[in-house]
Amino acid sequence: MGGKLLKRKSASEVIVRVIAFTIMLVHCLGILYVFLYGFNASLKANGRVFVADPNSFAKELNFANYVRAFKEMRVNDNSYFQMVFNSVWYSVGGTLFSLAVAACSTYVVARFKNKFTRLIFNICIFVMIFPVVGAGPATYRLYVKLGITQTPFILLSGLNNLCHLMMYAFFSSLSWTYAEAAYIDGANDFQVFFKIMLPMALPSISVLFVSGVIGAWNDYTTPMLYLNKSFPTLASGIYVYERKIQYIANQPVYFAGVCLAMVPPLVLFAFMQNTIMTKVYFGGLKG
Amino acid sequence: MKITALQKRKAKRAFFMAVMMLPALIGFSVFYVYVNFDSLLMAFQVRGKTDVSWGMGNFTYFFHQLTVPDSVFTQAIRNTAIFFVLGYVQLLMSMLVAYFLFKKIFGYKFFRFVFYMPCIIMATATASLFQYIIARSGPIGELLKVFGKTMPPLLSDSAYANKTLMFYCLFYGVGGNMILFLGSMTNVSPEVFEAARLDGVSWFREVFQIIVPLTWPTLSVMILQSVVGLTQASGPVFLFTQGAYNTYTVNYWLYEQLLGGINLEISAAIGWCCTLVTFPIALIVKRCLDRIDERIGV
Numbered sequence: 001m002g003g004k005l006l007k008r009k010s011a012s013e014v015i016v017r018v019i020a021f022t023i024m025l026v027h028c029l030g031i032l033y034v035f036l037y038g039f040n041a042s043l044k045a046n047g048r049v050f051v052a053d054p055n056s057f058a059k060e061l062n063f064a065n066y067v068r069a070f071k072e073m074r075v076n077d078n079s080y081f082q083m084v085f086n087s088v089w090y091s092v093g094g095t096l097f098s099l100a101v102a103a104c105s106t107y108v109v110a111r112f113k114n115k116f117t118r119l120i121f122n123i124c125i126f127v128m129i130f131p132v133v134g135a136g137p138a139t140y141r142l143y144v145k146l147g148i149t150q151t152p153f154i155l156l157s158g159l160n161n162l163c164h165l166m167m168y169a170f171f172s173s174l175s176w177t178y179a180e181a182a183y184i185d186g187a188n189d190f191q192v193f194f195k196i197m198l199p200m201a202l203p204s205i206s207v208l209f210v211s212g213v214i215g216a217w218n219d220y221t222t223p224m225l226y227l228n229k230s231f232p233t234l235a236s237g238i239y240v241y242e243r244k245i246q247y248i249a250n251q252p253v254y255f256a257g258v259c260l261a262m263v264p265p266l267v268l269f270a271f272m273q274n275t276i277m278t279k280v281y282f283g284g285l286k287g
Numbered sequence: 288m289k290i291t292a293l294q295k296r297k298a299k300r301a302f303f304m305a306v307m308m309l310p311a312l313i314g315f316s317v318f319y320v321y322v323n324f325d326s327l328l329m330a331f332q333v334r335g336k337t338d339v340s341w342g343m344g345n346f347t348y349f350f351h352q353l354t355v356p357d358s359v360f361t362q363a364i365r366n367t368a369i370f371f372v373l374g375y376v377q378l379l380m381s382m383l384v385a386y387f388l389f390k391k392i393f394g395y396k397f398f399r400f401v402f403y404m405p406c407i408i409m410a411t412a413t414a415s416l417f418q419y420i421i422a423r424s425g426p427i428g429e430l431l432k433v434f435g436k437t438m439p440p441l442l443s444d445s446a447y448a449n450k451t452l453m454f455y456c457l458f459y460g461v462g463g464n465m466i467l468f469l470g471s472m473t474n475v476s477p478e479v480f481e482a483a484r485l486d487g488v489s490w491f492r493e494v495f496q497i498i499v500p501l502t503w504p505t506l507s508v509m510i511l512q513s514v515v516g517l518t519q520a521s522g523p524v525f526l527f528t529q530g531a532y533n534t535y536t537v538n539y540w541l542y543e544q545l546l547g548g549i550n551l552e553i554s555a556a557i558g559w560c561c562t563l564v565t566f567p568i569a570l571i572v573k574r575c576l577d578r579i580d581e582r583i584g585v
Binding site: 009010012013016017020021024025027028030031032033034035037038041054055101102104105107108109112117120127129130132133134135136137138139140141142156157158159160161162163188189190193214217218220221224225234235236238239242255258261262265266269273276 | 321542
C-alpha cells in the first residue's frame with residue numbers, strides 16, 4: 001500500500017520525466033554518434049573509399065586497418081606501438097610514483113599530529129585555494145634547467161604531492177586498533193605503515209589510481225609541452241598526426257588508431273565503474 | 288648523559304617522519320616554492336635583444352596592450368569571461384542531468400555511461416572526430432545539402448568559431464560535474480525523500496528544498512573552484528582553432544607561449560596579474576559561501 005503511494009507520480013512529474021528523457025536521449029545519441037562515426041570510418045577499405053563517401057556505412061569490415069595503424073601511424077620517429085608504450089609509462093608509472101610519494105607523506109600528516117604536520121596540512125589547503133596562474137613559464141624554465149624535458153624523468157614532477165586531501169581523508173578514517181596491537185608486539189613505524197595501514201587504505205587508493213591513470217592517459221597538455229618531441233604519447237601523438245601531417249592519405253587507418261587509443265581507459269573504467277561512480281565526489285576525474 | 292628509552296623512541300619517530308616526508312618535501316620546495324619564487328622574479332625580468340634587465344617592462348607592455356582595441360589580449364579577456372559564464376551553464380546542465388539520473392529515469396545507466404564517456408576518452412580523439420562530423424563533407428553537411436543549404440565553415444570563420452567551441456564545451460562537458468553531483472545526491476538518506484513524499488511534497492519543491500540544500504557542500508566547492516580558476520576558463524582552443532578566428536583565451540595564450548618557449552617573462556607577469564585579480568575575488572566568494580554554509584547548517 002505504502003509502496004504504491006510512494007511510486008505514484010503526479011501528472012506534471014510524468015510530463016517532466018518524458019521531456020527530460022527525450023532531451024537526454026537526443027543528447028546522448030549525439031555524443032555516441034561521434035564515436036560510432038569514427039568506428040564505422042575505421043572499417044572502410046581505404047582513403048579513397050572514405051573521401052568518396054565519408055558518411056555511409058562501411059561496406060566491409062576491414063579490421064586489418066587496426067593492424068596497419070600499428071605499422072603506419074608514426075609520430076616524431078615513434079611508431080604507434082612506441083606511443084602505446086609511452087602512454088603506459090606516462091600514465092601508469094606517473095600515477096604510481098605520484099601516489100606513492102603522496103601516500104608516504106600524507107600518512108604522516110594524517111596520523112602524527114604535531115605543529116609541523118599541522119603546518120603542512122594548512123599549506124596544502126592554502127595551495128589548493130590560492131590561484132597561482134603564472135607558474136607555467138617558471139616551471140618550463142626549471143624543467144629545461146634540470147634537463148628533464150623530453151625524457152621520462154619528467155615524471156619527477158610527481159614529487160610535488162605533499163598532502164593529498166582525499167588520501168588524507170582515507171588515512172584519517174582508518175581504524176588505529178590494528179596499528180596499536182602491532183606497536184605492542186614491537187613493530188616499528190615503518191612496519192606498521194607498510195604492513196598494516198597501507199594495505200588497509202589500498203582499496204580506496206586504487207580508485208585514485210584508476211582515475212589518475214585515465215586522466216594521465218588522456219592528458220595532452222603536459223606531453224605536448226615536455227615529451228612530444230622524443231616520447232609522444234597516444235594523446236599528443238594523435239593530435240600531432242592529425243595536424244602536422246597535412247594530408248592524411250588513409251583516413252580509415254587513422255580512425256583505427258584513434259579508436260584503439262580509446263580502448264584502455266574504457267576497459268579500466270568498465271571494471272571500476274561502480275566504485276568510481278560512488279566513491280569519488282571531489283575528484284580530479286574531470287577530463 | 289644517558290639516552291632514555293623515551294628519547295630513543297622519539298628519535299626513531301622523527302627519523303620515520305623525515306624519511307616518509309622527504310621526497311614530497313623536496314618536490315614541494317622545488318616544484319612549488321622555488322617555481323613560484325622564480326616566477327615572481329621572472330615577471331620583473333625584461334628580455335632585451337641580447338640581455339635581461341630588471342623592471343616593470345612586462346607589466347607596462349601588458350597594460351599597454353589592454354588599451355589597444357582588438358589586441359590579442361582584449362580578445363582573450365573577453366573570451367575568458369564568456370567561458371567563465373559558460374562554466375555555470377554547464378554546472379546547471381550537469382545538475383539537471385544528475386537529478387534525473389538520481390531519480391532513476393528510464394535508461395539511467397545508459398545515460399550515465401554515455402554522458403561520462405567524453406571524460407574517459409581522450410579529448411584529442413573526440414575533438415578530431417568532431418571535426419569530421421562538422422566538416423562540410425560530414426554527415427550534418429550532407430543533411431543540409433538535402434535541404435539545399437551548405438554547411439558554414441564552423442571552425443574557420445570568426446562568426447562561428449567561438450560559438451562552435453562553446454557548443455562543444457556544453458555538449459561534451461556535462462559528465463565530469465554530473466558524477467560529482469550524482470555522488471552527493473546518492474549520499475542523501477532515502478528516508479528524507481520518503482518522508483517528504485508521504486507529506487505530499489511536490490517534485491518541484493523536492494528539488495529546491497531538499498536536493499539543493501543537501502548537496503550544497505558539493506555545489507559550494509564547485510563554485511569556489513570555478514572562481515579560483517576564473518582567469519583560466521577556456522574552451523578547447525588548442526584542439527580546434529589554436530587561437531585563430533578570434534578564439535584566444537588568456538589560458539590558451541599563455542599555453543601557446545609555453546609551447547613555443549617564447550615570451551616567458553611576459554607570460555609570468557600576466558600570470559601574476561591574473562593571480563592578483565583572482566585572489567581577492569576568491570576570498571570574497573569563499574566568505575559568502577561559508578555564510579551560506581552556516582545558514583544551511585552543513
